[in-house]
Amino acid sequence: MTDVKKGGRRKKDPARKLICVYLIPAVWIAFALINALLPARAYSDRERRSLAQFPSAENGAVLDGRFEEGFEEYAKDQVAGRDALMSAYCAVKSATFNRENGGVYRCADGYLMDMPKVPGEKLPSAYSALLRACDIWQDITLLAVPAAADVCSDLLPGYAREGTQDRLEAFSELTDKLPSSVNVCDVRDALLKAYEGGTQVYYRTDHHWTSAGAYEAYKELMKLWGMEAKEYKLLPVCGGFGGTLAAKYGTALKTDTIDIPVPDRMPMILVRISGQTGYTTTIYDMDAVDGPDPYTVFMGGNYGEVTIKTSHKGAGKLLVFKDSYFNALLPYLLDDFEEITFIDPRFYDGDATLLASQYRDRKVLVCYSRNTFLEDNSFTLVIEQ
Amino acid sequence: MKRTGYIIGPLIACMLTAGCAKEEDRYKEAREYMSSMEAIAVEEVVAYQREQTAKPSQTVTQEQTAQEPDTPEQITQEPIRPDTQPATQEAQTDDNPVTDEDPDIETTTEEIPTEPAPSAKTKEQVKEEAMAAWSAQVAEGNISLLSSEEHANLLSKLSGTVFVGDSVTQALVTEGMVPESMVFFKRGVLLKEITPYVEAAASVFPEKVVFFKGLGDVDHEDPVSYCEKYAALVNLLRERVPGVKIYICALLPPSNAVAAAREDLARSWMFDDQLRAWCPTADVTYIDLHWMVSQPLYLADGIHFNKIFYNLWLKYVTAVVTDWEDVLV
Numbered sequence: 001m002t003d004v005k006k007g008g009r010r011k012k013d014p015a016r017k018l019i020c021v022y023l024i025p026a027v028w029i030a031f032a033l034i035n036a037l038l039p040a041r042a043y044s045d046r047e048r049r050s051l052a053q054f055p056s057a058e059n060g061a062v063l064d065g066r067f068e069e070g071f072e073e074y075a076k077d078q079v080a081g082r083d084a085l086m087s088a089y090c091a092v093k094s095a096t097f098n099r100e101n102g103g104v105y106r107c108a109d110g111y112l113m114d115m116p117k118v119p120g121e122k123l124p125s126a127y128s129a130l131l132r133a134c135d136i137w138q139d140i141t142l143l144a145v146p147a148a149a150d151v152c153s154d155l156l157p158g159y160a161r162e163g164t165q166d167r168l169e170a171f172s173e174l175t176d177k178l179p180s181s182v183n184v185c186d187v188r189d190a191l192l193k194a195y196e197g198g199t200q201v202y203y204r205t206d207h208h209w210t211s212a213g214a215y216e217a218y219k220e221l222m223k224l225w226g227m228e229a230k231e232y233k234l235l236p237v238c239g240g241f242g243g244t245l246a247a248k249y250g251t252a253l254k255t256d257t258i259d260i261p262v263p264d265r266m267p268m269i270l271v272r273i274s275g276q277t278g279y280t281t282t283i284y285d286m287d288a289v290d291g292p293d294p295y296t297v298f299m300g301g302n303y304g305e306v307t308i309k310t311s312h313k314g315a316g317k318l319l320v321f322k323d324s325y326f327n328a329l330l331p332y333l334l335d336d337f338e339e340i341t342f343i344d345p346r347f348y349d350g351d352a353t354l355l356a357s358q359y360r361d362r363k364v365l366v367c368y369s370r371n372t373f374l375e376d377n378s379f380t381l382v383i384e385q
Numbered sequence: 386m387k388r389t390g391y392i393i394g395p396l397i398a399c400m401l402t403a404g405c406a407k408e409e410d411r412y413k414e415a416r417e418y419m420s421s422m423e424a425i426a427v428e429e430v431v432a433y434q435r436e437q438t439a440k441p442s443q444t445v446t447q448e449q450t451a452q453e454p455d456t457p458e459q460i461t462q463e464p465i466r467p468d469t470q471p472a473t474q475e476a477q478t479d480d481n482p483v484t485d486e487d488p489d490i491e492t493t494t495e496e497i498p499t500e501p502a503p504s505a506k507t508k509e510q511v512k513e514e515a516m517a518a519w520s521a522q523v524a525e526g527n528i529s530l531l532s533s534e535e536h537a538n539l540l541s542k543l544s545g546t547v548f549v550g551d552s553v554t555q556a557l558v559t560e561g562m563v564p565e566s567m568v569f570f571k572r573g574v575l576l577k578e579i580t581p582y583v584e585a586a587a588s589v590f591p592e593k594v595v596f597f598k599g600l601g602d603v604d605h606e607d608p609v610s611y612c613e614k615y616a617a618l619v620n621l622l623r624e625r626v627p628g629v630k631i632y633i634c635a636l637l638p639p640s641n642a643v644a645a646a647r648e649d650l651a652r653s654w655m656f657d658d659q660l661r662a663w664c665p666t667a668d669v670t671y672i673d674l675h676w677m678v679s680q681p682l683y684l685a686d687g688i689h690f691n692k693i694f695y696n697l698w699l700k701y702v703t704a705v706v707t708d709w710e711d712v713l714v
Contacts, residue, residue: 235414235415235418236411236412236415237412237415237416237419238412239411239412259415260415260418260419262415262418266418266421266422266425267422268425268429268430268433268434269430270427270430270431270434272566272589274565274566277585277588278427278585278588278589279427279430279588279589279590280423280427281422281423281425281426281427281430282419282422282423282425283422284419284422284423286416286419286420286423289412289416297419305566307566309434310434311430311433311434311437312437313434313437313438313440350564350565351561351564353533353561354536354561354563354564356533356537357533357536357537357540358537358540358564360533360534360537361537361541
């Protein structure tokens with residue numbers, strides 16, 4: 001009961017006044033000042049993505065709503081303490097048995113998986129790029145790597161397993177439309193067989209395949225190309241790996257070990273990365289094993305163009321259009337080709353006409369995850385320049 | 386309780402440390418492998434790869450030698466090697482019906498010893514014919530542009546070749562003639578400033594280096610010091626890349642209009658003459674480009690050249706650095 005003074009007026013509560021009049025506004029003002037004064041971050045290590053920047057108000061962006069949309073994204077991405085707030089949010093979601101967060105499903109055995117894309121009615125732009133590539137090169141192989149959800153679908157929550165077969169069939173129908181000059185290396189069955197045999201072919205909390213998974217694809221490629229697959233020893237290089245899916249979901253339930261494949265003999269290679277001077281003699285980045293993304297131990301990440309010269313003269317030359325999945329496959333190919341050039345169209349800024357002339361007589365491999373193949377348009381931008 | 390804590394605490398710490406150490410041991414072999422790979426010297430790999438490149442031709446020769454006794458029919462049908470004539474004639478006499486059916490072969494093989502070495506003469510002929518064709522194209526203003534296949538052919542021949550220079554070399558990239566990975570340039574760079582780019586070129590251990598520079602140095606040097614600076618760069622290259630072949634393109638004059646307006650640039654012929662005289666003394670190949678210069682091939686600034694020029698430039702320079710093997714006219 002509140003105290004009532006004479007005349008019916010409520011006696012003022014000093015504590016309430018302190019909180020409502022001073023403390024809460026002070027917190028809001030302080031929060032606003034911190035947000036205003038903190039410099040905008042360009043990239044989030046935790047979420048492994050670029051963060052939205054302050055939008056431009058030019059060219060009618062304010063009137064047509066683009067500025068407002070951009071500002072909303074900017075405000076969400078640049079809020080002070082975002083990482084801590086995200087962690088708290090994910091912890092609450094996990095505690096309330098919510099099996100999905102940020103498009104990532106919590107699966108059995110500590111796996112996190114996002115749903116693979118489904119081919120739409122419209123042909124993806126990478127498909128058109130592949131057709132254009134057929135005009136330039138005679139020997140093209142497509143290796144479209146299925147996502148974990150398409151191989152280890154038994155780990156998905158029951159309600160998320162629906163549609164797996166339809167997705168696989170839709171992708172097969174898409175690749176069936178490719179001209180016969182394109183060799184399609186379908187590795188799904190090989191990955192499934194290995195998985196069912198107890199091999200871990202995908203990382204639990206990262207969208208990439210493991211080195212063991214990449215080896216299965218290597219064997220299928222060699223079979224397709226009529227070449228002998230070599231044997232490799234897998235050695236662990238680091239543990240505690242929580243990848244991109246852990247960043248999206250909010251936490252890693254279980255972590256993984258990253259292995260690297262080691263051949264019988266040390267490869268004697270010269271690696272030249274576009275934009276960098278000189279050669280190196282390794283495809284590994286030692287510093288990455290202790291960094292925020294240990295998967296970048298393979299090549300240190302993605303570059304526009306990399307050429308590797310090996311010591312196997314006369315063994316043929318390979319040109320690869322790739323995404324990051326190829327980085328784990330690369331170590332297996334060093335013993336089979338004289339020269340390997342791989343291009344990540346997302347970062348390639350060279351001359352596409354020159355590309356066709358420079359690498360005209362090569363065997364070509366297009367190595368993408370199926371999601372990248374269905375969504376990415378950078379391959380088209382490079383090939384159709 | 387306190388004493389128990391003194392024992393259990395350190396015990397747990399030791400177990401954790403041992404666990405961490407064991408964990409680190411798991412990764413030791415892989416990390417040592419990666420370290421070893423990184424530690425290999427580039428020079429060592431270059432030397433090893435060149436050794437491997439040299440091996441297959443020896444292997445092929447041995448294979449051919451091994452095959453010869455098994456396939457005498459092939460030998461009798463190859464009217465090429467004067468050294469094998471006695472063997473082929475013997476094989477024909479003994480068993481081979483080919484001799485009875487093809488008497489022309491004997492006539493051809495008799496003529497071979499009198500002909501001079503075909504390869505040297507052929508190259509000279511090739512060179513003469515190519516130069517005549519190209520000069521005619523320049524005179525008529527009808528230089529043929531490279532098709533995609535021709536371009537690919539030239540680029541494959543230029544494997545192991547890099548280009549160093551200033552904006553006239555940069556144009557090789559901007560005109561889409563060669564990939565940027567083959568070119569080491571800085572717009573406007575002078576010979577006295579070009580050392581970092583030469584070092585960068587050397588870092589990829591090229592087999593051949595072609596210098597192509599413009600008129601920038603004419604304002605800053607005299608002809609003698611111009612060649613001295615080239616000499617220093619050549620020495621640097623040879624020190625870093627033993628066995629490298631070095632080519633220096635002629636210093637081309639400005640257009641007539643610019644030469645009339647700029648006396649300083651008009652004296653470029655003095656630098657070029659000095660360069661032409663110096664190159665043979667330094668075992669450097671001078672590439673004479675003057676024959677391919679015509680006024681329509683200049684850009685509006687009268688100093689740089691257009692894409693048509695570079696099409697012909699690429700054909701010509703490729704022919705020179707490949708010693709006129711299989712020239713694309």
